Amino acid sequence: MLPADTDSSRWLDVEFPRDSPVLAVSFSLAPSTSRVRGASIALDLHASLVLRNTSTRPLAGLTLRVDAQDLLPAGKGSFMVPSLDVQPGEVFPVRLDLQLTRPFNAAKTEGAMVQVSLDCAVFNDLSSYGPDRLKSRRTLLVYELEARRDRRYMADLLKNQQYDQLRQELNFGLQDVRPQQLGFEITRDLRPTGRQLPITVNTMAFPSAPVQAIGGEAQISGNELHTPRIELRNMSRKPVRSVDMGWIVRDERGRDFMAGSLPAALPLAPVQTAMASESGTLRFSNAQGQPVAIGALMAFVSNVEFLDGNLWIPTRADIEEATSDPVLRKALSTSPEHERLAEVFRRKGIRGLAEELKRAN
Amino acid sequence: MNATVAAKHPTHRSLALYLGRDVSWLARTRIRAHLRGCPRCQQYVASLEEALGELRREADAQTLTGFEAIADWSRMEREMMGNIAVGVAAARCVDHVGRGRKVLNWTLAIAGLILLFAAGWVTHIPREQTQHIFAAVQQWSGRAPQFSGTVLRSSPDGVAVRAQGSTLTLMHPRSAVISVSSTSGMEARYVDSETGQVTIASVYAQ
Numbered sequence: 001m002l003p004a005d006t007d008s009s010r011w012l013d014v015e016f017p018r019d020s021p022v023l024a025v026s027f028s029l030a031p032s033t034s035r036v037r038g039a040s041i042a043l044d045l046h047a048s049l050v051l052r053n054t055s056t057r058p059l060a061g062l063t064l065r066v067d068a069q070d071l072l073p074a075g076k077g078s079f080m081v082p083s084l085d086v087q088p089g090e091v092f093p094v095r096l097d098l099q100l101t102r103p104f105n106a107a108k109t110e111g112a113m114v115q116v117s118l119d120c121a122v123f124n125d126l127s128s129y130g131p132d133r134l135k136s137r138r139t140l141l142v143y144e145l146e147a148r149r150d151r152r153y154m155a156d157l158l159k160n161q162q163y164d165q166l167r168q169e170l171n172f173g174l175q176d177v178r179p180q181q182l183g184f185e186i187t188r189d190l191r192p193t194g195r196q197l198p199i200t201v202n203t204m205a206f207p208s209a210p211v212q213a214i215g216g217e218a219q220i221s222g223n224e225l226h227t228p229r230i231e232l233r234n235m236s237r238k239p240v241r242s243v244d245m246g247w248i249v250r251d252e253r254g255r256d257f258m259a260g261s262l263p264a265a266l267p268l269a270p271v272q273t274a275m276a277s278e279s280g281t282l283r284f285s286n287a288q289g290q291p292v293a294i295g296a297l298m299a300f301v302s303n304v305e306f307l308d309g310n311l312w313i314p315t316r317a318d319i320e321e322a323t324s325d326p327v328l329r330k331a332l333s334t335s336p337e338h339e340r341l342a343e344v345f346r347r348k349g350i351r352g353l354a355e356e357l358k359r360a361n
Numbered sequence: 362m363n364a365t366v367a368a369k370h371p372t373h374r375s376l377a378l379y380l381g382r383d384v385s386w387l388a389r390t391r392i393r394a395h396l397r398g399c400p401r402c403q404q405y406v407a408s409l410e411e412a413l414g415e416l417r418r419e420a421d422a423q424t425l426t427g428f429e430a431i432a433d434w435s436r437m438e439r440e441m442m443g444n445i446a447v448g449v450a451a452a453r454c455v456d457h458v459g460r461g462r463k464v465l466n467w468t469l470a471i472a473g474l475i476l477l478f479a480a481g482w483v484t485h486i487p488r489e490q491t492q493h494i495f496a497a498v499q500q501w502s503g504r505a506p507q508f509s510g511t512v513l514r515s516s517p518d519g520v521a522v523r524a525q526g527s528t529l530t531l532m533h534p535r536s537a538v539i540s541v542s543s544t545s546g547m548e549a550r551y552v553d554s555e556t557g558q559v560t561i562a563s564v565y566a567q
Contacts, residue, residue, distance in 0.1 A: 038486055066531070073567060074511040074524035077531050080548075080561040093556050097532040099519065114529075134565065139542075184541055186513040186566065247541075260540030260548075280544035287517055334538075336550060336559040343552045 012045050012096075013112035021055030021129050022062060022121050025091055040101050045114065047096040052089070057123040059086040060144045063136035064094065065119040069111075070102045078119060078134050082143035083337040085124070085359070138242070138263075138311075142303050145313050147337030153316045154341060155357045163350065170345040170353075182249065182257045182292060183285040194221040201230060204248075204300040206318035210236035211243050211268065211301045223284045223291035225249075229277040230299050234268040239307040242266060245276065246302035248328065249284060252295045258331040259284070261302055370402055371395060380409050511566035513547045515539045520549045522564035531562035 014027050030046040053059045061082035068076070079096055086092050100114060120130035122140040130137070157166040201216035216230035228247075234240050243266050247259040264276035284292045300322070304312040314322070319332045345353045371379070371392050378384045379392045396403050511524040520539065521530040537551035548563040 066529070068527065068529045070527035071522060071524045071529055075522035075529060075564065075566055077520075077522060077529055077562065077564045079531070080563065081558050082561065083559050092558075094558075095553055095556060095560070099528075099530040099532060101528040101530070103526055134563075181539055183515045184513070184539060184547055185515070186541065186544060186547060188510050188566070258540060260542055262541070262543055278544040282541060282544065289516070336561065339550070339552055340557070340559045343557060347557075 012114045014116045025050040049094040062121040063119040146335035170342045185283040202298045206314040225282045240268040248298040250296040
């Protein structure tokens with residue numbers, strides 16, 4: 001256990017197993033403040049961690065689990081850092097910015113109020129370490145595969161001197177400070193606030209996807225989405241363990257938003273069809289918190305995990321063929337590594353990007 | 362009757378006073394001497410005595426004599442206690458009417474204050490704080506907090522999970538891309554300006 005170097009160690013502690021391939025070299029709490037908010041106290045915690053890759057393999061990404069004792073077991077958090085390329089023995093920083101709001105008279109906790117621990121670490125050879133209680137291993141592996149895909153794609157553009165296409169791909173080095181996006185609220189409360197209407201879920205397919213979404217339906221009530229159901233068919237000859245569904249929401253003004261993904265642990269034998277469904281209520285709003293009425297829904301299979309552990313992700317060609325809408329295409333192709341490389345391009349230009357791609361590959 | 366004889370007769374008023382022993386000793390001696398030799402005055406005094414006796418008998422029939430009243434203490438006590446009891450009961454009755462009005466006024470005033478407080482609470486105190494207080498009350502009362510529902514919510518500055526009266530918010534810059542990662546997970550993806558690394562802050566409900 002590595003407590004912070006001040007008395008505020010009772011606020012936040014970091015703990016890694018002794019055999020962890022990643023260990024904390026230093027941990028410091030930046031000026032963390034507490035302030036009164038109504039009948040509660042809000043603790044602003046800003047921690048800086050320096051971790052070392054103590055394994056013999058390059059580290060590709062990791063997930064740190066964040067447990068606040070006041071919220072256990074109902075709620076928890078995590079910080080995931082994908083697209084890493086940390087060689088054995090190298091150190092790298094991780095920043096944790098969080099806020100804990102708790103009632104004044106909340107029961108005193110033994111130990112720190114917030115515990116940070118390692119959930120999963122993934123290496124360049126796609127091996128992994130960690131308890132994976134948050135099931136982050138699969139996500140880290142998908143991100144690593146997407147990172148390889150995007151690096152290869154951009155390296156090809158560079159190699160072929162397709163600079164205009166590369167600049168367009170990286171948003172011309174402009175930072176999208178306020179991207180058009182949705183706000184969300186997720187609750188297990190299944191009671192609709194208004195009259196529920198059935199809606200047909202449209203489907204989109206990547207040509208090489210081993211599992212296709214055939215059709216689906218959901219119940220909507222204003223800005224609420226209830227119990228979406230999607231029929232899936234395994235088009236491959238390999239048994240499938242789980243499927244990740246991407247969701248696009250179209251508002252009443254016809255604007256498309258990438259809402260996210262819903263994983264489904266759905267064993268599918270070859271050519272088998274099954275229904276994936278999710279419970280709970282999802283409410284959509286704009287960035288200001290105003291409700292966004294749902295006009296239409298679209299679902300697609302974004303990645304597939306086979307029973308043998310291999311993963312399928314869409315290729316760049318799949319994304320190009322899936323839609324002609326440039327906004328939607330950009331949303332589909334944006335991976336964590338894509339965002340990181342766009343930031344490198346914004347800061348260092350083509351030359352810096354080329355060096356980064358050479359180093360990573 | 363001549364004037365000399367008439368002057369010797371005492372007046373009717375003097376005779377009435379004599380009968381009531383309300384004249385002086387000298388006048389009484391003189392009247393007594395006159396009565397011995399005057400049948401007419403004797404007759405008048407006799408008629409007065411008879412009338413006075415009649416009045417006394419009627420009075421005795423209607424009321425207790427002073428002695429009798431003094432002698433019947435228990436009866437007088439009962440009458441007095443009865444009168445006191447009636448007075449007290451009447452006072453209580455009147456007092457109850459006044460207290461009822463007071464209670465009504467206080468009730469209305471307190472109800473108004475409660476309504477004002479509730480309206481102020483609803484309009485000024487966030488729902489989150491209310492839940493915190495309910496959770497605290499439950500802890501005070503020794504009851505385990507009710508898992509009324511874990512809620513995940515995004516805001517321009519963070520993704521938050523609220524459960525059991527407390528909230529954990531993972532902060533992110535405003536340029537972060539927010540998405541749902543399941544019906545029990547939400548994430549914010551951003552490039553850390555200091556480290557240059559992509560960071561994905563996620564909250565989960567279970």
